[in-house]
Amino acid sequence: MQTIIFYTIALSLLLLSFIKDREKTKRSLTKAWMSFMNILAPMAGMITSIGLVLALLSPAVISSIIGSSSGWWGVLLAAIIGSITLIPAFVAFPMAAILLENGAGYMQLSAFVSTLTMVGVITLPLEIRYFGKKFTILRNSLAFALSFAVAFVINKVVH
DSSP: OHHHHHHHHHHHHHHHHHHHOHHHHHHHHHHHHHHHHHHHHHHHHHHHHHHHHHHHSOHHHHHHHHSGGGHHHHHHHHHHHHHHOOOOHHHHHHHHHHHHHTTOOHHHHHHHHHHHHHOOSTTHHHHHHHHOHHHHHHHHHHHHHHHHHHHHHHHHHHO
């Protein structure tokens, strides 16, 4: 029911916008469509990657690697993988939900998503070029350490 309400509100506001200024609404819809098309390829690739991982790894394997029973070793592994993986945040959260449903632990996933969004091993050269080596190393190191604090807090909240 909530979805129907949100769609009704969105369509009503779109109609109001169209009545108020047709050209501006058309330009906005064109920009929205282009944004959607730019997001579609990475999203489809990531969904395919998630599907392959889930097809190759059973929930038991996922649970043993990054499940709650893997403890801090699982957190460390998830943090390392998150640090070297370049995935947009809008893909990371649905992927984390799927991994959670398949046996991953909250603490491990919080470290994974934290490092995924805050640490950038792949983007280090670009960041060093713009911000300098010292700042980049410090920022990434602190972000990596903070991901463990996030995992700790999430563990306390969930359990």
